[in-house]
Amino acid sequence: MTEGIDSSLAAVAAVAPAEEQGLPQLALAPPLAWMAGVSALADLIINRVLILMGHETWSTDALVRLGTWGGFARNLSVVSALVALGFCLASLSSPKSGLPFSARAGIASFGWLLVPILTLMTFLPRAWTRPELVIVVAGLANATILLLVLAGMQWRSTRPVLVALVLTLVAALSGVLSMAVSLVGERNYWEHTERLANAFRWSGELAYLAVPIALGFAISIPWRELRGKAALGLSALAGGVVAAGIIAWKYAVGRNLPDLLYGALRLDFLPDRDFILYAIPLSVCAAVTVSATLSKDGLCRQLGGALLLLLSAGYAPRTPSAFLMTVLGVALLTRTAVALAQRSR
Numbered sequence: 001m002t003e004g005i006d007s008s009l010a011a012v013a014a015v016a017p018a019e020e021q022g023l024p025q026l027a028l029a030p031p032l033a034w035m036a037g038v039s040a041l042a043d044l045i046i047n048r049v050l051i052l053m054g055h056e057t058w059s060t061d062a063l064v065r066l067g068t069w070g071g072f073a074r075n076l077s078v079v080s081a082l083v084a085l086g087f088c089l090a091s092l093s094s095p096k097s098g099l100p101f102s103a104r105a106g107i108a109s110f111g112w113l114l115v116p117i118l119t120l121m122t123f124l125p126r127a128w129t130r131p132e133l134v135i136v137v138a139g140l141a142n143a144t145i146l147l148l149v150l151a152g153m154q155w156r157s158t159r160p161v162l163v164a165l166v167l168t169l170v171a172a173l174s175g176v177l178s179m180a181v182s183l184v185g186e187r188n189y190w191e192h193t194e195r196l197a198n199a200f201r202w203s204g205e206l207a208y209l210a211v212p213i214a215l216g217f218a219i220s221i222p223w224r225e226l227r228g229k230a231a232l233g234l235s236a237l238a239g240g241v242v243a244a245g246i247i248a249w250k251y252a253v254g255r256n257l258p259d260l261l262y263g264a265l266r267l268d269f270l271p272d273r274d275f276i277l278y279a280i281p282l283s284v285c286a287a288v289t290v291s292a293t294l295s296k297d298g299l300c301r302q303l304g305g306a307l308l309l310l311l312s313a314g315y316a317p318r319t320p321s322a323f324l325m326t327v328l329g330v331a332l333l334t335r336t337a338v339a340l341a342q343r344s345r
Contacts, residue, residue: 026091026335027343029302033084033332037305039077040312040325046070048264048314053253074321078122081309081324085115088331092151098342103151110144114327121320134318135183138176141323145172145330152334155341160218161303165337167207167214168310168330174204175316201316202269208315209267212285212307219292219300231294239287246279265314285311299336299343306332 047070051063058066091097093108117137149169153162178201185193222228250257258272270277289311292304309329313322 026097027302027339028298029305029332029335030084030087032080032087033305033309033328036077036081036084036325036328037308037312039073039080040309040321042073043070043077043321044264044312044314046073049249049260052260052263053249078321078324081321081328082115082119085111085324085328085331088328088335089115092148092331092334092338097338099151099154099338103147103154106147107144107151110140110147111327114140114144118320118324122324135176135180137320137323138179138318141327142172142176144327145169148327148330148334152337155338157337157341158218160214160216161333161337161340164211164214164218165330165333167211168333171204171208171211171315172326172330174200174207178204178316179318205267205269205315208310209281209285211310212288213281215292215303215307216284216288218303219288219295220297221291221295227294227296231291234294235287235291238290239283242286243279243283246282247276250276265311266316266318267314299339302332302336302339306330306336 046066051066051070054066055063089107089111092099093104093111095104097104099107114137117140121133121137146169149165152165178197181193181197181200184190185197190196221231223232246261249260253260255272258268258275261275261278262268265282267278285307289304289307292300292307295301295304306329309325309332313325313329317323317326
């Protein structure tokens with residue numbers, strides 16, 4: 001059954017370049033995953049940065065126009081991510097992936113159960129999305145992430161990719177544990193609810209911000225070649241743009257920066273007076289993502305796609321579209337880990 005799904009979804013993917021035909025089956029990211037990543041980034045910038053920043057000062061026409069663009073970007077990211085995730089699940093659950101049967105069965109069972117539920121939650125009215133349903137979907141999504149990470153660790157891949165997989169798992173589990181502790185503790189009036197929830201949340205946030213740093217050690221840039229020099233220059237430019245953008249954002253919104261940054265990426269580890277320091281890790285994340293995306297190696301480019309999805313989704317997602325982007329990003333990381341191990345054999 002999975003072979004039929006794999007062959008039908010493979011028709012969606014573009015044919016790989018001639019120089020990459022010899023790479024393992026899982027080495028190249030599905031083209032629709034890149035569309036999902038770019039659309040998710042546009043969704044982040046429009047819906048979670050520009051609209052939140054200007055909802056009190058901009059005109060109604062401007063906000064309506066931005067809302068239309070943001071809605072299109074979100075819908076495009078969800079549709080393309082659903083197809084790309086289906087392709088990833090089919091390839092990972094196929095016998096050709098080289099994974100043991102237990103890993104393939106677990107990924108297929110939880111993954112194909114998660115996809116239709118996320119589809120329904122995405123297109124249903126927001127009023128129908130109760131907190132209990134969010135917790136169930138969060139648990140199912142994190143179970144899928146756990147199975148993907150364990151599958152990626154079945155092979156002896158490179159150490160930076162394995163560390164990134166573990167950090168991703170820690171971030172995902174810490175986020176859902178923090179959400180569960182907050183909801184259950186508030187209803188039962190636990191005395192230490194906030195302290196325990198913050199401990200889970202902050203540890204997961206640090207792991208989330210450390211994922212791009214770990215993957216940076218997996219990316220090799222031939223700095224003597226023209227392409228390598230261009231990648232270094234564009235990576236530095238991307239990091240500088242992100243850092244300058246956060247600094248300008250700080251001066252534009254003042255004390256509202258912690259609330260806006262939390263709304264955009266759900267980051268709140270630093271004290272309010274030091275929130276500007278998030279410019280450092282976020283600029284590093286942007287630089288690593290761009291350098292991986294511009295790499296000549298298809299595996300590094302797949303890492304870049306995974307980082308783009310994870311960073312666009314933000315930490316500890318609460319919405320169906322963010323859950324979808326996170327699971328797809330972890331699936332790309334797992335494909336890279338398995339492909340790296342297969343290539344080194």
